[in-house]
Amino acid sequence: GVLAAIGAASVRVWRRPRVAILSTGDELIPPGEPMRPGMIYDSNAQILADAVRELGGEPLRYGIVADNLDPLRARLHDALRAADVVLLSGGTSKGAGDLSYRVVRELSEPGIVAHGVALKPGKPICLAVDRGKPVVILPGFPTSAIFTFHEFVAPVIRILGGRSAGERPTVPVKMAVKVNSEIGRTEYLLVGLVPGEGGLAAYPMGKGSGSVTTFSRADGFVTIGRHEEIVEAGAEVNVQLLGSELRVADLVVIGSHCVGLDFLLGQLQSRGFRTKFLAVGSTAGLQAAQRGECDVAGMHLLDPATGRYNLPYLTPDLELIEGYGRKQGLVFRPGDTRFAGRDPAEAIRQVKEDSGCVMVNRNQGSGTRILIDRLLGGAQPAGYAVQSRNHNAVAAAVAQGRADWGVAIQWVARQAGLGFLPLEDEQYDFVVPRGRLERPAVVALRELLAEPAVRQRLAGMGFRLKV
Template sequence: MGSEFLNLMPVEEVLRLYSRFRPVERTESVPLLQAVGRVAAEPVVSPEPLPAFPRALMDGYAVRAGDVASARESAPVVLRLRGEIRVGERPAFDLLPGEAARIHTGAMMPAGADAVVMIEHTRAAGDSVEIARAAAVHDHTLLSGEDLARGIQMFSAGRRITPLDVGALAATGISQVRVRARPVVGILSTGDELVDMGQAPGPGQVRDTNAPVLSVQVAAAGGAPVLLPRVRDDEAELEKAVEQARARVDLLLISGGSSVGERDHTAAVLARMGPAGLLVHGIAIAPGKPTLLADIGGIPAFGLPGHPVSSFVVFQVVAAPLLRRLSGETRAPLPRSRKVRLRANLVGSPGRETYVPVRLEEERGVWRATPVLWNSAVFASLLFCDGWVRIPAGKEGFAEGDEAEVELLR
């Protein structure tokens, strides 16, 4: 079976396979403050105009623009002061020609007024006010519906809701949002050598670190992680666990057992779990080559490398995009990256997309990246890095002093 890893599939080809998997169809209505990070299940339409009334954007005087068209510092226009309008109250009067009204930022404009002159260009004198600057229609005002018109689509189904969206939703009175259910992601650790993270390892044993890391990665990508009971390096036990898991999850992540050793049973088990068999047996990525993908009766299942850095990288680069598809998200997240200058050479793995962890430091206004010595089995590679540089499969690497793009992980 070892020879199968000689035919590594490029990452972009793996991503194209995801079209066979349908997004989760379950939906639920959640309070607005719980909707951040969730994916809208239907278009969201503004139920009312925003603002609901014309309002002032500056402290000053509400005026009729035509009355102050000739106003200037050397020849101010004098208007009769009609009254004052405070925030939160309806004006008690209409503004007639030749009149002005003291108004505060956010207050409702009186009928008849069509502009605001900022207070620094005015001088009050008893029951009148001098206007020393001309105003155009709608200066320093916001019309009803100018921000959002009633009935306008605020965003479409498939958009992940962010803190930026909450203000507009709250302002238009939307307190509940229908969202897609979070895909349930089962995390199944395998290995005779594994013990719980709170347990002291015995001779030859190690703590299971991949399961907790994958759990928080899944949650950050919009899924609902479920830690499944760990299984030993036993093919029959693994097959039973996968059979039980696929009935309750939308995506299955199997940690360990994806390589070609005599105790690596994941490939054989997944190949028997559905008519499609294994879709991917090895990816052209470093670290993370021994990665599997199968369609087990319509449920996607990944076999992830047991080495912690490999597992982390493969989830971020390969599994997270599939999870976002299952979530119903229609737009990939915007990249979080930074241009840097390299302090050392970076060398890629021949024929494989390579991810090199780096540490960032600012030096006289220039961000510089230093590679972190890494090994796919060592967590310190991630603990001391701020991001990684992607070296494409066809590129040998980057030279010291080159400009490169770092994808930020913190």
């Protein structure tokens, strides 16, 4: 209407950039197909297509190309004819089986301009240009692919669409815990943000280049310089937000993971509450509650002096909401004679001496890690350095054969079809800063724990609730 009012019959506009997306690898199958052994779903194509749309581009999906040189070459040239930018996912290394690199290496004018960058995650990215069209091989691991896309590809799409290269919105925060980094590579660290008394605090969401779930739960990321080895707790850092704005949750829970807590948070979400959970372990959760950085801290810490769980650790500004009892134990694959039918203490003695029996550990500061270290008595069996952040991850590592044993709760072992040797009955409770007791979501949690149907469901999951 405005254009017509000023007599303009036509105007020049920017065409939406067309971005071709090719996924490569014999191991990929499209979402929706039945999962088969040794295969993984192609999540990168959907993630990249959505990111392109968010930037104002038009994604062109070219599907999955198997590890076969001629079909890959043909599909790449089809994409170059149709698109302004071509993205390949996977096959960026220089190994014999990494065909994307070999095909892109054949391009000219000028061809490959960079292969490998000092980033973590995202080191193996390959950047090329073919007669003015950018061609990028992104790493196959999802988190690596997302980070490198936003670092190298997103600015190009913005410019092709007539916009400035731009940057994501940033917020100043304080790092809640100490973080170690690797000298020599810039590191992107995913974080969750929570409001505290002194402003926002950032909690690491875990490292690794393959976790889509971690990325989806993060609020943003911190860039750690290549010459920084340590970011101290309390250090001021800038967080680049993953979305256009930061949405504060109705209930922030920090601390120990439990599938019972997962169930309770799901119930709250179904009732309209927006929740956020950061699995950092019981000790860090307690400290977060003391600093006023969460509404609830989940914990199961045994006080050796009194033999009681959780209550001895409370300070006057904290209140305990009673949770439930649960059973921790050794988890292992059924039929493993190193564990099946044995006394737990005997099994622990054996694994400490068997270098071929690999464990999966828990993160430092978690109540389960404290239990593990107490049982091992200073020993560090094979796999001790491999840390998982929750019970489900421990069970998955054992079930998939990446580890032979770990420590998790009974319900998780049962759901994963694993053997279970009971070690200890413990109490899992919720700690709340007194100033947050009347927040609607905290009140809803307390009421939820008293509902007969909820208590029955928790009991069905193997948790013990007091009458």
